[in-house]
Amino acid sequence: MRLSPVMLHSSDMQWTIKRITEQPFAGYYHWHSCCELLLVHQGQGSVIVNHKRYEMEQGMLFLFRPFELHRVHAQITPEHPYVRSIIYVDPNRLEQKLRDFPLLRRFVTKLFQTQNGQSSFSLSAYLPMIDSLFAMLLGNPASFSTLQHEEDAWLCLVQLLRMVQAADQDHEGGTSDRSIKRIKKDSERIMKWMEEHYQEPFDLGVLAKEIHLSKSHLSRVFKQETGSSISSYLLARRLKEACRLLEASECSVEEITRRVGLTNASYFIQTFKKHIGVTPFQYRKKGGR
Structure with missing residues (x-):
């Protein structure tokens, strides 16, 4: 249980794509000085954030705002590993990057700055598209310049956030099966x-x-x-x-x-x-x- 320091790269963003854990781990309560996006590709368990408990399942994206206390508890077996992608990003830098996307920028700014705001989104319908985006980032880095790779990373994040925005709009319109899957406990x-x-x-x-x-x-x-x-x-x-x-x-x-x-x-x-x-x-x- 601690402040978990994240050393952001020069791009003010850090990616971990499809990290696989096959052995149980306890997890711990922690927080970051930046924003964290956690996308679950495979796994079951629960996520604690903002004094709320969320069920973890495939396609769920969790948002942890700066200094929000949270804990991820994955129920892992050899047959059911925990696979996730994690993005750490400086919210101020992200806001600058979104200046040419006013509607998305307004949505993201409100999302990141709202205390005790929504923390869970269902992106299961977008997983094939997300896999394609991540495959681009996992391509041969030797074929890209550092600047090209950084630009690709920001483009992927912008598109991922656009999917979050769409999922949120679907939820408000009643067309999403469950943007937030949560039962009070x-x-x-x-x-x-x-x-x-x-x-x-x-x-x-x-x-x-x-x-x-x-x-x-x-x-x-x-x-x-x-x-x-x-x-x-x-x-x-x-x-x-x-x-x-x-x-x-x-x-x-x-x-x-x-x-x-x-x-x-x-x-x-x-x-x-x-x-x-x-x-x-x-x-x-x-x-x-």
Whole structure:
């Protein structure tokens, strides 16, 4: 659970196309300073973002905005691998690239800037076209100049975003089978409660009482639906807020400890270093990088 740094190339964009994972992995809560687009080519599981749980399936595209806490939990077996493409992009640079496409630019700007906005789109109908686009990027790089390859990458991203726009329009018009496939779960109620109370000392009994579930059922259902424990999610949310405070305020470590619901500054420092990789002082000194 951490800020997951992404070193964008000179083009302010980074691609990973059809990465295959055949062995189970736990996944972790994290966030980025840039935008991430995750396209699922094959796989099942769930995605947690914006205190919501989404079902993962073929053709789903997930959007993670800058600094949005998220976690991908793929259910992987040798017979059912997890295949996905990931694009990291600087939203400011993308907005500049879209200046000649005013309608798409308006859609993307709103999409990226809307807090707690839509995070899931069904692009299953567009997968053949997407495969053709990605095949172009996976062609022999030696036959292209660096500039040509960069231009191709931006063209592919623009076309992919146009498909997202079309899927969104289909959904609004009622012609899409499911731009958002999601059924509210108990885990969402739990995450919503924690979003409202993570700055306070945590008591599982209080949460259970307010959610109207037993403590044992509470922990079990959260694990089943998200693939993680309640304590892992809560810690990730607290660390994310701690990072924000270190970057945006002059609060002391003791004050930040209190503001994220903890009582022991030494424990906070140790936990922060364990999961973020540096001490709070070092993080602040580096400006969050």
